Amino acid sequence: PHPASTTVMAAGTELTLVGEGGVFNAAKPDHGGLLLLETLARHPLNPARIHDLGCGNGLLTTWLATRFPDAAIHASDDSSDAVASTKQSLARSGIDQNRVAVTWQASMSDEPDDSYDLIVLNPPFHHGSAVDPTLAFDLIDTAVRCLRPGGELWVVHNSHLRYRRHLARHGRVEQMARDPRFTVVRMTYDRST
Numbered sequence: 001p002h003p004a005s006t007t008v009m010a011a012g013t014e015l016t017l018v019g020e021g022g023v024f025n026a027a028k029p030d031h032g033g034l035l036l037l038e039t040l041a042r043h044p045l046n047p048a049r050i051h052d053l054g055c056g057n058g059l060l061t062t063w064l065a066t067r068f069p070d071a072a073i074h075a076s077d078d079s080s081d082a083v084a085s086t087k088q089s090l091a092r093s094g095i096d097q098n099r100v101a102v103t104w105q106a107s108m109s110d111e112p113d114d115s116y117d118l119i120v121l122n123p124p125f126h127h128g129s130a131v132d133p134t135l136a137f138d139l140i141d142t143a144v145r146c147l148r149p150g151g152e153l154w155v156v157h158n159s160h161l162r163y164r165r166h167l168a169r170h171g172r173v174e175q176m177a178r179d180p181r182f183t184v185v186r187m188t189y190d191r192s193t
Contacts, residue, residue, distance in 0.1 A: 003027070003085070005092060008059075011037040015062045018088035021081035024056045024124070032182040033059045033122050036156040039177040039184045040067070040120075045152075047071055047117035053108060053143055056082050058089030060120050061102070065095045073099065074116075078106045107142040119143045121155045137166050144170045147189040159183045 004027040005018045011034070019027035037060065048071060052061040055075035065073050075086050083104045090100055103110065121143060123136035136157065143153050153170075157163050159182055167173045167187040177184040 003088065005088075010034055010059060010063050011041040011067075013063055013066050014093075015059070015066070016089060016092035017057045017059055017062070018085050018092055019057050020084040020088065023079065023081040023085045027057060027085075029059050030056075030122070032156040032158070035177055035179060035182050036060065036120065036122060036154060036184050037063050040154060043176070045118065047152075049116045050074070050118045050120070051076070051108065051111070051116045051143075051146065053119055053121045053139060054078075054082075054123060055086040055102065056122070058086030058102075060122065061086050061100060062089045062093045062095060064120070065090065065100050066093070069099075074101045074103070074111075076103050076105045076108060076111075078104065080104055107139055108146050109142075111146045113145055114148045116146050117148055117151045119147060119151070119153045121153065123155065123157065136161070136163055140166055140170075144187075144189060149189060149191045151189045153187045153189065154184065155187070156182055156184045 003020045006027040007016045008029045017027045050071050050073045052075040055061045055077045061075040086102045171190040172188045174186050176186050
């Protein structure tokens with residue numbers, strides 16, 4: 001059987017999402033991811049190297065590939081279903097797969113230090129059925145290791161979770177958007193922090 005797919009409008013761009021196996025949110029866009037994209041779309045950015053950490057069904061990766069056609073884009077996840085879903089979402093959305101590297105890896109473990117200008121993160125906060133807000137902390141720390149000085153980490157999270165203090169250990173943090181459920185923050189990496 002073919003995996004489920006859905007065509008969606010994300011921050012003004014039509015994308016087709018594919019959901020393989022047990023990937024988070026199947027082939028549907030999640031509300032937090034859409035808020036992150038809408039917020040990114042309102043800000044002038046010109047990153048040369050981008051990483052989508054925890055790419056899921058490819059919503060963020062596919063949009064980023066459309067928005068930044070000249071950037072080197074990498075997406076990773078520790079779920080093989082997510083990697084397969086992202087690759088298919090890119091293909092079904094008409095993105096040349098040679099433009100975007102999609103790999104299975106745990107927390108950017110294969111990525112060199114100081115290698116990205118922009119990293120986006122829509123972190124999990126459940127371990128099984130239990131809420132565990134600390135799951136994002138390791139992902140944040142890993143992302144920071146891979147950011148170039150002055151690079152930006154954009155994170156969307158459930159508004160009741162408090163990630164700002166942890167992010168502030170690594171640089172300047174600004175709230176970029178907030179709705180009743182989700183908050184988008186930007187952390188600009190400062191190695192001296």
